[in-house]
Amino acid sequence: MSATKSAINEEGISEPFAATEAPLELFSHGERFGSSFRHLSNFAGGTHVGVALEELAPGKETNPSHYHMLEEEHAFILEGSLTLKLGQRRHVMKAGDYVCFPAGQKVGHSLYNHTDAPCRYLIIGERNPSDVIVYPESGRVSVRLTGEGYRKATTMDYWEGIDAGPPS
Structure with a gap:
């Protein structure tokens, strides 16, 4: 990987780059959840649309099931197979x-990822500073107002x- 910290040149202009130049980040929680990803839009200086190149290992799930009230998301499978x-x-x-x-x-x-091989895909989504995210499995509701998390007296982790x- 390049030592470059972003695709922004010395004049402040975002230039083309190889996806592998964006830092690889790893995420995991317990046996069920985990993935690796590169935030391409962050590396390019993007602020309105989020684009990430993700890889999901065999037997892993991306995150708890959820939906957004204000943000739209898209997924495009590049390589391999998975279960939505x-x-x-x-x-x-x-x-x-x-x-x-x-x-x-x-x-x-x-x-x-129900298979025995990694699956690579693009996740594309809005970066709305305000959103309500609902997690049906746990009953959790996350509220983000103008970029800040919202807390009340009773909150859920x-x-x-x-x-x-292990995934089911």
Whole structure:
């Protein structure tokens, strides 16, 4: 990987770059959740649209099932195969497949790699400073107002009510 910290040149202009130049980040929680990703839009200086190149290892799920009231998300499968959990339905997606999660579509979604090979895909979404995110599995509701998390007297931990054991 390049030692470059971003695709912004000395004149403040975002220039083209190889995706592998963006820092690789790892995420995991328990046995169930985990992925690796490169925030391409961050590296390029983007602030309105988020684009990440993600890889989901075999047997892992991306995150707890959720939906956004104000943000829209998109996924485009580049390589491999995975299962889209969309409410109670399951859809096998493969390279070349695409899905949109419109804002306000009240059905939770998450991605699960049911195969024995990694799956690579693009996640594209808005960066709305205000959003309400609902997690049907745990009953958690996350409120973000003008970029700040919202707290009341009673709050739930992000992982509260989520089984992070082996995926089902």
